[in-house]
Amino acid sequence: MKSIIGKKVGMTQVFSEKGDCIPVTVIQVERCVPILKRTQEKDGYEAVLVAYGERKPKHTNKPLQGFYDKLKIAPAKTLTEFRDQELSDDEIGKPLRVDMFGEGDLVNVIGISKGRGFAGVMKRHGFHGAPASRGSHEAFRGGGSVGMHTYPGRVFKGKKMPGHMGNKTIQVQNLKVVRVDSENNVLLVRGAIPGSNGRMVKIIKSKRA
Amino acid sequence: MNLIDQIETGELKKEAPDIHIGDTVKVHMRIVEGEKERVQIIEGVIIRMSGGGARKTLTVRKISFGVGVERIFPVHSPRVEKIEVIKRAKVRQSKLYYLRELRGKAARLKEIKPTRAKKGTKAKAAKAKSRPAKAKKSAS
Secondary structure, eight states: OOEEEEEEEEEEEOOOTSSEEEEEEEEESEEEEEEEEEEEEHHHEEEEEEEEEEOGGGGSSSHHHHHHHHHHHOOSEEEEEEEEEOGGGGGGSOOOOOSSOTOOEEEEEEEEOOOOEOHHHHHHHHOOOOOOOOOOOOOOSSOOOOOOOOTTSSSSSSSEEEEEEEEEEEEEEEEEEEETTTTTTTEEEESSSSTTOOEEEEEOOOSOO | OOOHHHHHHHHSSOOOOOTTOOOOOEEEEEEETTTTTEEEEEEEEEEEEOOOGGGGEEEEEEEEEEEEEEEEETOOOOTTTEEEEEEEEESSSSGGGGGOOOOOGGGEEEOOOOOOOTOOHHHHHHTTTTHHHHHHHOOO
């Protein structure tokens, strides 16, 4: 199995052996256990169900508690499935460790980006807005015209307009693993990853690796 | 101690150089040119220090062939072999950007001369002027 869930701790920098300064994101893996296998025969697809983190019993509702009781494990913060993984049956219930990745491996990181709320076109799409002076008035940050006249008589689909920005799933591909600290179960990945600090991210093996 | 601090502590050099703003320093920088490796020495005045812990950097300003040159060094980088203090100066700002507007004699800083401690007053002098006393070693 080459997938794991972790918590984004934050960014810092480390020096390589050569002396280059590398920007890294620190990802900490807490309790992360594969608990169930979805199979082709039973469920129609292959996947591994992974439980991450801890959940207090008072925050666990009864249907969920029943599910955990059936598997005889403690309630988890989240349950996530990873599709098409190679995992033997006796590895179910054993915590996942970061040493599944080696230094220099390429990984993809999937996370939920920071929410920006309802954003205008300058922030959301990088439009330049209108001039601040030389006769400009009222519309300084607007997007200008959205189309033509009687022909085509409509606004084209996919026209970039204001709207909700961020808070959606983003995958960053082919990030290099800079350091693996199996003692603390911590992974250092080169570059930035989506989301705010403290948020959960999925780390999967890159297809290029 | 949080995780990021732990990682940064591991990146620190064992012996942090004793440097201050306004010091004239020689920075020994390891440079790799293809296969060869050599040490380049850059001498100048520290006009800025920024960042903390392993991220600390210093900006060294020198006048090279009549042109002001500034270079930023990460203090804890393995490429910076050694930072030698040549002179200490009395400064009243933490950032000496005003030196950029000054040329020649005007761009001098008032030097703190390393003082020789008198007999019997050694402990007292060292306590009162700990910075110049330390500078004595590297200046000689």
